[in-house]
Amino acid sequence: MTEDDRTADAEAADRFSKVRSERASALLEDYTELIADLMAEHGEARIADIARSMGVAHPTATxxxxxxxxxxxxxxxxxxxxxxxxxxxxxxxxxRQRHGIVRDLLLAVGVPAEAAELDAEGIEHHVSHDTLQAFAAFLERKN
Known part of the structure; x- marks a missing residue:
């Protein structure tokens, strides 16, 4: 194995590690966002409500x-x-802010509203800070 191969392997491992970490934090972000919504609506977020809204079993929400x-x-x-x-x-x-920027960008490039909302839910967790800033700057110039 050459030094270039080892470097390429290390870079790939770093990328995969970052993706795994993002997936783990995406779940936390989804739950905190939902809990905030439930608190705003009901004053608290009960496990049963969290499970129902997330479409998971009660033990999973717990x-x-x-x-x-x-x-x-x-x-x-x-x-x-x-x-x-x-x-x-x-x-x-x-x-919530990342979701809004991503959704607004998707709408600005012609993605239908329902698809933009759904796609933003996934993209928001994986977009870098630099990319998000570029999205926001584009939207600001467009308006």
Whole structure:
């Protein structure tokens, strides 16, 4: 194996590691965003509501909330719902802003509204800060 091969392998490993990390944080972002929405609508987010909205089983939502709590993004109280910490609120707001920019860009290039909303849900988690800034700058110039 040549030095160039080892370098290419290391670069590929770094890319795959980054993608795996992004997938893990995407789930946290989706849950914090949903919890923020439920809190705004109902004053709290119950596990049953989280599970129903995410389309997952109750134990799956419970496991995700436990991870949010370990990461310092959420808290819960007995016989009450799940609440976001300031860090969780910040994550939810950042995800919401990224989603809006990506959705607006897709709409600006002619993607139908329903597809833009759905596609933005996936793209928002994988777009780099530089790309997001370029999207926002494009949209600003367009308006």
């Amino acid at each position: 496991k995700a909330v436990a991870r949010l709590k370990r990461e310092g993004l959420a808290t819960s109280r007995p016989y009450r719902g799940v609440f976001l910490t300031p860090a969780g609120e910040a994550m939810a707001e950042e995800a």
